[in-house]
Amino acid sequence: MTTRDTGTEQLIKNTAKHLFFAEGKLHATTQEIADAAGVNRTLVNYYFRSRDSLFDQVFNEAQEELVSTLDEVIESDMPFKQKIENLISVFLNEAMQYPYRELFIITEMNRKDVIDSRKARVNKVTAFLDQIQSEMDKGTIKKMNPRHFTLNLFSLMAYPLVTAPLNKILFSMNDDEYSILLEERKQLIFETIFP
């Protein structure tokens, strides 16, 4: 069974991801996905068997993409400050393309009550928390539960992207103005974290 690879399978998957992660259309139907990809809906079944199967695949890849992006940064052995600076830059750039990716993961977790509990992840996170703790001991950053530090960091990065449509209205800003605001945040978050 030699595949001819017309790119259709990838096209469908990428289009689905774009609808979910970029446009926040969290309950798109197979028809909407097929239309957006410009292909016949039957091909969704041909390549992915079922809607659920496509969702599962996208869900798993979303987790892996997110995780591998973060791992690459937090496992590198840069100096701490530089690592955080890098983390902010990398995370925000990805999140600006895919603001709703985490949201998709969470809502899918809520839909089916799947508990993942992957021990592998936890170890890496623990290592990161330990490093934060040691920086606090050194006095580089304010002392607190390292989990709070992490929550603060990701909150400041992610939330303004998820709530963008709402914020644009409340702040009377258009897309370009809001983009500029987000770009400014890279520096601002860094300064907020390292007072």
Next chain:
Amino acid sequence: MTTRDTGTEQLIKNTAKHLFFAEGKLHATTQEIADAAGVNRTLVNYYFRSRDSLFDQVFNEAQEELVSTLDEVIESDMPFKQKIENLISVFLNEAMQYPYRELFIITEMNRKDVIDSRKARVNKVTAFLDQIQSEMDKGTIKKMNPRHFTLNLFSLMAYPLVTAPLNKILFSMNDDEYSILLEERKQLIFETIFP
């Protein structure tokens, strides 16, 4: 047409809100809502005509609830610091009950491409931004675009609630431990905002 008011209409609506806002079941069906409420599904149509109509009503009320809660706080004429302290307390308490309410609003906005643009809101927000600006002029808080200040504040409050299921796994915490962490944040956020 004198209504007999068996409380069923409210029960259905409240159950829907609980599924959406508290459990994050953002695409619950009418059957799931009826089951959760312990009533016959037909009653959803009897009281709300259609599924869309129920959604619209819940959507509008969600906005109003959120808005009125915030207005009550930011329009009061307490001293600024106290107002923020109050805001944190009120917002977090509500958000702990309904962590996904904002999310529901945003995903619904994305589903149908509805642009609200209610001018009334904007004025109140502007007034709040002005007050923040004047505090910065006084030197009470760090100088920055007041929008950043606002984004920071709401990010720190809301994001850890939305991402709770994910964070519990990554941080290896159970529900109780995570609740304690969230409770600690009230004080922590205040200190982060007023260094």
Next chain:
DNA sequence: CTTTTGTTTAACAATTTTGTCAAACTCAAG
């Protein structure tokens, strides 16, 4: 007690969404 009116229910119908299949198609291999 009977009537009236609003409420609830179950059966049915309509719609929407998903899944299947055989035929048509395309392109590389022989």
Next chain:
DNA sequence: CTTGAGTTTGACAAAATTGTTAAACAAAAG
């Protein structure tokens, strides 16, 4: 050019979800 395997398509079937109707039910009004 023909063959053959993977690909694409449209028509159809199945399933899931939503909407409608008439009849049963319950409680207040007469």
